[in-house]
Amino acid sequence: MIDMVLATSTNIYCERNGMPDIPMECSIRTCASAGYEALDFGFVEMVKQPDRLLCDDWKQEIIHYREMADNLQVRFVQAHATLYDFCNPSADALRLDQMMRRSVEGAAILGAPWIVVHPSTRIKQGEAALDTHEMNVRFFQELADYAKQFAVGIAIENMWGKTIEGVKRYAIEIQELIGLVDAVDRPNVGACWDTEHGSIEHLDQARAIRMLGSRLKCLHISDESGPDAVHILPYMGRIFWPDILQALADIGYKNPFTFEIQHYLPGVPGPLVPSAMSLSVETGSYMISQINALKRNSL
Template sequence: MIPAIWSCIHHRLPLHEAVRSLAAEGWRAVEIGTEHLVAIEEAPDGGRLVDLARQAFAETGVACPQAHAFLAANVAQPDRAAGAADAERLRQHILLAARFGVRNIVMHPGRRREATTRAEFAEVRRLNREAFQRLGDCAGEAGMRIGLENLMTRGFATPGDMLDLLDAIGHPAVALTLDTSHAHASGLDVAAMARDLGAQTVALHISDNNRSGDAHLAPGGGTIDWPAVMQALHETGFTGIFNLEIPGERHPVPELQRLKLAHARRVAEWLVQLH
């Protein structure tokens, strides 16, 4: 594992400028954040932005093995047309991420907060299965894997929830993402969850909280037992990037932002060498 950070810590910069800034701050790998994919997708000169970002990655040596597809996508929403449109947008993000050589792309399962009955949950599961089997085909053809992220939503929070979903989809290009902040804020043992998900985990969203909410702080800013988490990840053989997703560490004062990121990087470097 090597420390990494999601590119949208610098969400006000275009991707190529964010990459160069992170390289100057000492980061060697990034997850391309959803805001940056959306910005490229919606720009009239998106092709030029892709070229500029690829040039920035090449010239800085920063790796980008991971990306986060459209954050707000919901393939299981009651409006079927809207769900299909979201699935198509996720497919387009797979193709866009492939242009950067991304290997693992994070996505959120489709969900319905209002679902309470067995029949409603079965319908949500069916829509997820159908959408992610098709998206898995697209990802597999691009040499990528989808990592479905554990959420703080009923039916998509626990290890059992996520592994059952994965079994229902049954696609070799669809695996899991472990979000430590979501797990901890949901009252779960993060290290135990890492062990339960095991080799199905292909991506990490690393951040901390004190269980009062999804604060997305740097490790050490909350109450997660990080040495235990690192031991669990070591036991599972995880070899991806140790990717920090820490919007809770954003600060409007540039020098304070720089210092907070330097601290986060040093903490991540210490954690990955524990085991």
């Protein structure tokens, strides 16, 4: 039995209350110092300054992060693409599409085999349009075909909440997510399950994970305790983790166990950040050990 690796998104140490964001280099170093050996690269955070992915020498920054990680003996096991509401194209559609594609190519430069991408909900006359599913299928087929040349897989993430128009987002329900992955029908397309999103929507997450089965390629693991406390460290919110860990064991999940806990550290004083980071590593290692024990018990 191969043990899964613990990973964290680089956004774990990014946002700081009342202060500028932490640079990517500092986040990578801090993660490595805490004991993380695998990372999920956040293109979302990188493009808070969009020109960084749109300038002519954009690849040099990505190569810099790859070289830094190699020196620190940390590897990138997945990435999170930029955000693009492709069903409702704006005047910036060409720029957003280019950043999406460069996220994919950037993931390849980093050595990340999977990149997580959000689906989109088409709004028409204040409601979800009937062709939302078809538009998502076409978009992800084209993106998957583009990503294939870089040997990168696309992991479509389960969504949460409503659009600014008050419309329930597409792919919140597990049936929609599975229907989308299956309709795209590409070998390099699977699903990413975000536990915080599932909790916000009061879904039966263990059932959803079992339904995904082998489609599940990536995880975004975090907890929540209400709208003002999301993407926090597991066991600090209201998610009942034993059921989720059991479901992951039941489907034989062996890909990275990845935290996305960007709201865990923003208020933690600087001197306490190292110990808080170490606690996150201990927590993730414990959760993986529980999954492995459940797998052994089922043999």
